[in-house]
Amino acid sequence: QVQLVESGGGLVQAGGSLRLSCAASGSIFSTHTMGWYRRAPGEQRKLVATITSIGITNYADSVKGRFTISRDNAKSTVYLQMNSLKPEDTAVYYCNAHSIAYPDYWGQGTQVTVSS
Numbered sequence: 001q002v003q004l005v006e007s008g009g010g011l012v013q014a015g016g017s018l019r020l021s022c023a024a025s026g027s028i029f030s031t032h033t034m035g036w037y038r039r040a041p042g043e044q045r046k047l048v049a050t051i052t053s054i055g056i057t058n059y060a061d062s063v064k065g066r067f068t069i070s071r072d073n074a075k076s077t078v079y080l081q082m083n084s085l086k087p088e089d090t091a092v093y094y095c096n097a098h099s100i101a102y103p104d105y106w107g108q109g110t111q112v113t114v115s116s
Contacts, residue, residue, distance in 0.1 A: 002026035002105045004095045009110030012085055016114070020080040022095030022107055029076040032105075033098045036069060036080045038091035038112075045094065049080060063089075085114045 008020040020036065035050035049059045049069040057069055068081040078095065095107035 002028050002097070004097060004105055004107035006093065006095045006107045006110040009093060009112045011113045011115065014085060014087055014114055014116050016085050017081070017083045018085065018112060019082070020093055020095075020110060020112075022078045022080075024076045024078070024095075024097060024105075028097050028099070028102070028105065029071075030073055031099060032102075034069075034071055034078040035096040035098060036078075037094045037096055038089075039094070039109075040088075040091040043091075048093070050096075050098075051078065082112070085112075087114045087116045090114050 003025045004022055006022045012018055033050055033052045036048040037045050038048050039045040047060050048063055051057045051069045051071050066084045071078045090113050092109040092111050094109045097105040
């Protein structure tokens with residue numbers, strides 16, 4: 001049974017920072033690309049950032065230069081450091097584990113609210 005458990009969301013003022021964590025259980029972490037997605041109110045879920053098992057990263061244009069994704073394979077945890085937060089970053093953030101050989105796994109989501 002694979003579980004992804006996010007933490008670290010909350011309320012922050014514009015310009016502030018938050019760090020999200022996603023702890024993965026099961027044996028998937030070392031072989032899966034890990035990612036963060038977000039869904040703002042009234043919108044579809046969108047890619048924020050991904051990191052492959054060997055550390056190659058990819059970011060949405062809207063967060064480049066402000067967000068950093070990283071992973072600790074020894075702890076089976078992926079992080080999203082979010083700096084210079086803007087009100088438009090307000091969303092539920094979801095952790096994702098992806099492999100072409102298996103179905104995707106999703107966490108339950110964590111709310112990030114940025115006040116202006």
